[in-house]
Amino acid sequence: MHKNFKGIEKTVFGRGAFAQLGDILNERRGDNDKFMVFVVDQYFKGKPLASQIPQKPGDVVMFIDVDKHEPTTEQIDAMRDDILAKNGLPAGIVGIGGGSIMDIAKAASLMFTNEGSSTLYQGLNLIKKPGIYHVGVPTISGTGAEVSMTAVLTGPVKKLGLKCEWTVFNQVVLDPDLIASVPRDWWFYTGMDTYIHCVESENGIYNNVYSHAFAEQSMKLCEDVYLNEGSGQTPENDEKLMVASLMGGLSLTYSEVGVCHALSYGLSKILGTRHCYANCLAFNHLHDYYPQGVADFKKMLKKHNITLPQGLAKEWSDETITKMAEVSYNLPHMWNHAIGLDWKDKITLDTIKELFKRL
Template identity: 70%
Template sequence: MHKNFKNIGKVVFGRGSFSMLESILEERRNENNRFFLYVVDDFFNGKDLATRLPVKNGDVVRFIDVDPHEPTTEQIDELRDTVLKEHGLPAGVIGIGGGSIMDIAKAVSLMFTNEGSSTLYQGLNLVKKPGIYHLGIPTISGTGAEVSMTAVLTGPEKKLGLKCDWTVFDQVILDAELTVTVPVDKWLYTGMDTYIHCIESEQGTLNNAYSHAYAEQALKLCREIYLGENAGQNPENDDKLMVASMMGGLSLTYSEVGVCHALSYGLSKILGEKHCYANCLAFQHLEDYYGEGVRELKQMLTRHNVTLPTGLAKTWTDEQITAMAHVAYNLPHMWNHAIGPDWKEKVTIKTIEDLYRRM
């Protein structure tokens, strides 16, 4: 297996590096219709970060509430169509927020130059043309969306990413000072996304020296952050988690995720659960697949007084469980990595339904 993937064009890392945004954007401001589209988590509307945006005349700022639902194809199409109609083609898109905002920024940058609905491009290398310039600034660490070549969207038929080389950000700014407002439970859930990325990347058929190198270091950082002597939210650990998030994303890019992420997609598509939280809900019940990792995750939860609910499946209908199982089953790349090329001989819809019933 060989992957010829594109990495981020440029990276700025360090506390206070958000201040470089204006000078970075100036190099691009004369492109297309000479304005930037800022896509910002609504959490920051009216807060200090919003006042620090280097907005100039003609720039468009959209604050987007990502708490109720993850990004949808309909949302991306509407954002693109409205901006094009009212303002024209931006010089670039700047995404500021968590993983959902990163995915929105990546997806809409592609859809500005590709016709039709984003539902047409859910899958691998279906995008026809490069998107416009896009820059990501994560304000929470763990999803790896700042480095991945996928913009995950939920459509009317499936939850699946726009995945190609052009999805990858041209530039990212990694400033851990922007993560100080993250509450402890979300800090842990998103951090566990990095942790689970690496566990699944390591324990599968596509693991290799390249993916292992990133996963090994990211897991080391996660253990220091969540279980070490200085465990907890503090400036040193915030810096470490921002780096671990990027490394976890690079590890899975050259390997793959597995059983937990497949189940998580079903939880998100059918029940609307947020991705990182859904990963944690599923992972705690997968000891027969990822034994040591599951035991360690439970230690991290205990250390930080975070409790995940159990017994949820008792409230789900058989129809919901079957629907989730079909979503998960239709992610063959994940099952191939986790189980092997003969995974269809070992995993059925009923197998997956039983995994959901554990929850």
């Protein structure tokens, strides 16, 4: 069956677009209990962006430190319960930050209207009711969270997204000025998430003309930003990277990710490694699965003087590696795409353990 996915309802793009957020939200402030929730990356607390948030009396502003860990089911459940008890049902929720913040906003929007723990809804089309109005404002580009139909959460048993058409943002605000201050290493790691999305989308059985069109253009933009003459952190490249992230997210939505993301989920679930960095750690050793993609990735590493650690696996016990491999193995949709529907005949737990030992 062909995918029939829902896209973002509205998108505004351009420098200074963040200034339009207040007017955009005003159209929905009469909904539910008439207040907005803003979830904002802790990085911006006390910085100019924080003073530009269009907050009104009664609104809730939460600065969240996503450096400590990626979003968890426990975190989303607690946020939902606390706001409902103290404030009521929000008119909407706005995520201002990177992929983790946007996933928090997407997941919370769904859990405000769906009963029980978010652990009940980790998977495809398990959500019962549409969520509240939700807006994504990326301040770092690469994850594709601004366009994807998944809100990835780490639970007590698994790391898996709340995935359905209601997860997709109602509105995104793409302002290239907001990503200008991203530290160089994270500018690289998050941008490589976009690049890896496209490499994996292209190399698998679910690749098609539709997904290819987005991946092709996204990869071209990534090469301009990270590889070609004029590459680097410039205002023009910020615009290119923001669009590349969106297109990379659309490509994987209509195709799928593969081996690298399966390994990344294992690293994140067991070791708490942040997603984009985990992707880079894994992708650097997957030359036999993605030869051209990894070759170009290594050129980008060299060009931007990014050094990834080697020999990490020497510090991991066999128990730790086995746990990571078990997480990765239990992502059949990724292995189906990358290896084929007969992937279980070719990929075993030991195969995946050996891949982790490369790190």
